[in-house]
Amino acid sequence: MKYQGPRGTRDFYPAQMAWRNTLTSAWRKVAIRNGFEEIDGPTFELLDLYKVKSGEGIVSELFHFEDRGGRELALRPEFTPTLARMVAAEANSLPRPIKWFCIPNCCRAERPQRGRLREFLQWNADVIGSDQPVADAECIFLLVDLLAELGLRPEHVHVKISHRQTVRHILAKLGVPEDKMLAAFDLLDRRDKLQPAEFTAGAAQLGLDTFAVERFEQMCRRKYPADDLAHLCRSIGLDGHLKDLEILNEQLRAFGITPWCEYDLGIVRGLAYYTGVVFEVHEVSGAERAMAGGGRYDQLIELFGGPSLPAVGFGMGDVVLTNVLYDKGLIPENVLPSPDVFVVPASEQAVPRITPLVAELRRQGIHARFSYKTTLNVGKLLKEASTVQAAYALILDDRSAGGIVSLKNLRSGEQRDLPLSEVPAAVMRNK
C-alpha cells in the first residue's frame, strides 16, 4: 500500500460513519434535552493557550506548528481552554448559568493504545457561573441520561464520585502535611499501577505511620453506594466535612440516579485544577480506562483571564465508550440509512419512466433509489433492493403506462397493485 493514514487516525467508511453519526446524534439530543446549547471553536489555537493550565510539559503531547508569520499554533488536544477563552471574552453579556456543550475532534501526539487514539471525538458539557451542587448533579445526570440512551444500565457502568476537599481533609487528618498534599493525590491516583510494597513506601514518605498507611489504603479501595453517606462518614471517622457531598447526594436522589452512582475516594483525576467534586464513568469490571471524567473547577475561567466564575463540567471520548458498547453488544447491527423505496423496471417499456419517477419521489422527501444495472431480471433487482435494505420495492411493468404499479413490502413480502399517485402516501405511512 503506497499511502497509509497517519498513525492513530481513523478512516470512516459508510458503516463507521453511520455509527459515528448515531453516537454524535445521541450526544447532541441528550445534551439539548438537558438544557445545554451547542458551541464550537477553532480546530487549532495559539500554543500558549494550552500551556496556561497544563504547563510547558504539555507541548510534547501536542501537534504543534508555526504559521508563516512565526506564530506558534497547536491542534486542539482538548476543548476546555477554548471554552474558557470564549467565556472570558463574553462573560459580562452571557446569561448565567452558562450551559454549553460541544462535540470537537481533538488531537494528541501520543502512542495509540486500547481506548486512546491520536484523533478522537470528545463530548464536552459544562455549567459555568453556578457554585450550587445542583450544577454538579445536573452534569452527572446528563452523563447518566446519555449512558441510558445508549442502552447501558447500572450493572454495566458506574459513575464514581469523589470530592477533592473531602479527600484533602481526610488526608490531613491521617497526618499528611499540607506541602505533601499534591504528592498524596498523585499516590492515590496511581495506586492501581503500583505494587503493594511501592504503595506502602510511598505512603510512608508522606509521613504516615503504619496505622495511617492502612487507613489510607482502605480509604482508596472502599466503594460506597450513593445514598449511603452515613456509612462513608462512619467508616472514615469524619463528620461535618461532607456538606457538599450531602447536598450533592440529595440532588442525585432527586434526579433518581443513585443506582448509577457510588462514592470512590480513590478517584482523583490527574491535574490539579479541580477544586471540588470530581467524577468518572467506569465500566464496572474496571477493565477499561475511564469512559468520561470531570468535576468542578472554580478557578479555571479566571486563570484564562476571565472573571472569577465557578464551573463544573466533563468530557467523554468516543473511543472507550464505543469499546464498552461493543463489548456489551449494544452497537446496532446496521445504522446505515436505507431507502424507503427501490424502483424496479420489469419491462422494456418501463425503463424510461424510472428516473422521472425517482426524481419526483425524492422531491417529496422520500429516499428513493434505482439500480444502475441494465437487466430487467426482477429477481436480480429485488436482490439489490433487499441488499440495501429498502423498505419497499416499486415494480413497474407495461401496466405502468396506465398508471398502475406494484408496491412490494420487502419485510413482509406482501405485494399489491395501486395507482402511481397513491405510492408516496403508502410509502410515507410506514416510514
Place this chain on the structure above:
RNA sequence: GUGAGCGUAGCUCAGUUGGUUAGAGCACGAGGUUGUGGUCCUCGGGGUCGGGGGUUCGAAUCCCCUCGCUCACCCCA
C-alpha cells in the same frame, strides 16, 4: 519517546523440515434459470506474501534493518 507481540487478497485464514505460474471461504463485480428478494450454478477482478537488504541453485518460509498494527509504560488535559 521506551518495551513486548504480530504483519500472506477488502475480511478470516491455509500454505506440509526453503522447492515450479501463492490458495480457500466470505465480500465485491459480470452473467445464467426470458418477470419476484437473503438460495443455487458459471466466470471474473484483486496479493511485488508490509517494505528493503542478506544467506541460498532456489525464500511467504532462515538472518538483519525499517515501516505499520496491537498491547503496556510515560502522559492522560
